[in-house]
Amino acid sequence: MHYVSSRGKAAELSFSQVLLTGLASDGGLYMPKAWPSFDVSEISSWHKLPYPELAIRVMKPFIGSFCSDAVFKKLVYKAYEPFNNFDVAPLKFLEKNTWALELFHGPTMAFKDIALQLLGQMFDHALCENQRSIAIVGATSGDTGSAAIEACRDKAPIDIFMLHPNNRISEIQRRQMTSVLSPNVHNIALGGTFDDCQTLVKEIFNDTSFNKRWTLCAVNSINWARIMAQIVYYFWASLKLGGPKAPITFSVPTGNFGNIFAGYAAYKMGLPIHQLIIASNDNDILTRFLKTGTMKISPVLSTISPSMDIQISSNFERLIFEMAGRDGEFVAKKMTGLRKNDEFTLNSNMLSNIRKLFSATSINDNQTKNTVTEAFARSGYCLDPHSAVGLAAARKVGVEGDIPTVILATAHPAKFPDAVKAATNVHPSLPPKFSKLLGAEERVTILDNNFTVVKNHIESILKKKGLQ
Numbered sequence: 001m002h003y004v005s006s007r008g009k010a011a012e013l014s015f016s017q018v019l020l021t022g023l024a025s026d027g028g029l030y031m032p033k034a035w036p037s038f039d040v041s042e043i044s045s046w047h048k049l050p051y052p053e054l055a056i057r058v059m060k061p062f063i064g065s066f067c068s069d070a071v072f073k074k075l076v077y078k079a080y081e082p083f084n085n086f087d088v089a090p091l092k093f094l095e096k097n098t099w100a101l102e103l104f105h106g107p108t109m110a111f112k113d114i115a116l117q118l119l120g121q122m123f124d125h126a127l128c129e130n131q132r133s134i135a136i137v138g139a140t141s142g143d144t145g146s147a148a149i150e151a152c153r154d155k156a157p158i159d160i161f162m163l164h165p166n167n168r169i170s171e172i173q174r175r176q177m178t179s180v181l182s183p184n185v186h187n188i189a190l191g192g193t194f195d196d197c198q199t200l201v202k203e204i205f206n207d208t209s210f211n212k213r214w215t216l217c218a219v220n221s222i223n224w225a226r227i228m229a230q231i232v233y234y235f236w237a238s239l240k241l242g243g244p245k246a247p248i249t250f251s252v253p254t255g256n257f258g259n260i261f262a263g264y265a266a267y268k269m270g271l272p273i274h275q276l277i278i279a280s281n282d283n284d285i286l287t288r289f290l291k292t293g294t295m296k297i298s299p300v301l302s303t304i305s306p307s308m309d310i311q312i313s314s315n316f317e318r319l320i321f322e323m324a325g326r327d328g329e330f331v332a333k334k335m336t337g338l339r340k341n342d343e344f345t346l347n348s349n350m351l352s353n354i355r356k357l358f359s360a361t362s363i364n365d366n367q368t369k370n371t372v373t374e375a376f377a378r379s380g381y382c383l384d385p386h387s388a389v390g391l392a393a394a395r396k397v398g399v400e401g402d403i404p405t406v407i408l409a410t411a412h413p414a415k416f417p418d419a420v421k422a423a424t425n426v427h428p429s430l431p432p433k434f435s436k437l438l439g440a441e442e443r444v445t446i447l448d449n450n451f452t453v454v455k456n457h458i459e460s461i462l463k464k465k466g467l468q
């Protein structure tokens, strides 16, 4: 399998090159050159497989000659071994025709672990094999950072620099990152929003000489391998609910559009999906876009579902690429427009194609809280605020007939104890290994939202390491 840039100009890459890079050199995102696809009878034959075995089958077409079948099996099993649930992603009944797909049983209690644990294994394999080292530079709205740090800590060929918006993530989220004192982990608290962190990381990647010199690598969902690993649980959920014969609807708490884009990929690969619901908090840029066809950036609002406090959903570029018949020049034009004018518009034809599969709605903090309260009172099921946005959105959109609906439960409620306590009057107890976080020593560098300052900081650490 080869990978092409969504902006059409960068060279095609192999899977291992895509794994070990960030943005394409033309500023685009890498996409598989063609969608592998499975027919319904093949998908049906997988319905008894354990999660890692299903993962191997779904991901195999994407990795090409990256590693042998035996090595791939070892990497996948190692990735899912730290999960504290045998199913990796158990499905729990919520209410009529509605299930929660619990994606938070990994080491950091958010769905990001599912992809990043695998990336950690694949990085290690690729780097050790070629005796190379990389610097991971990433931005996090909270959960990517800890999941990436957990996946890469103590892996000698990797240095990881993680930027988070100072004071804009929960205490647990911060401590999960800053309490990792491994010498290859470097936390940066940036004076700005998540979008500022993300913009800065993009600028660093676009600094070609810096990028080449230090071999920068992304763990954000701009990295194709993350999307790839997330495709698996759409198949998994469908197979648990009588699929692939019966199409199902997924409601996805959405920020950067990575998770839901994996749902689109599953659809392209032959999984019957009735609808993909883009569930947003007050940062409703995608809801407005689906109504009007205009993507227009407004200021980022802080909500009780902070991992979705995002305006610029990077992965939406991948969907535009698809909707534009994979016309990279078109995508490049739209993205330049977005950067220059804070907006772009798609024609009605493309918009109606998007609406055929996607719906979008936004849920405010009050509705989110009420959803947590009400679900807990009715069934004793405790949702975290992000997952609650997913459930509220599914109800608001109104799923037709008796089509099963799966809410992607993206975080453990204990990760957002304040919001959950306010809604349920119950303080979600931290699993034992997290309670010791509260007193643990932290290490973090606070920096201004300034490209040169951050770049120099990263370079000084990498240089020091080089001299050792």
Ligand SMILES: *Cc1c(COP(=O)(O)O)cnc(C)c1O
Pocket: 110, 111, 112, 143, 144, 221, 253, 254, 255, 256, 257, 258, 259, 260, 307, 308, 386, 410, 411
């Ligand atoms: C990252 C995250 C999201 C948003 O996922 P995207 O792939 O960025 O759309 C939603 N909920 C939680 C808990 C997250 O950590």
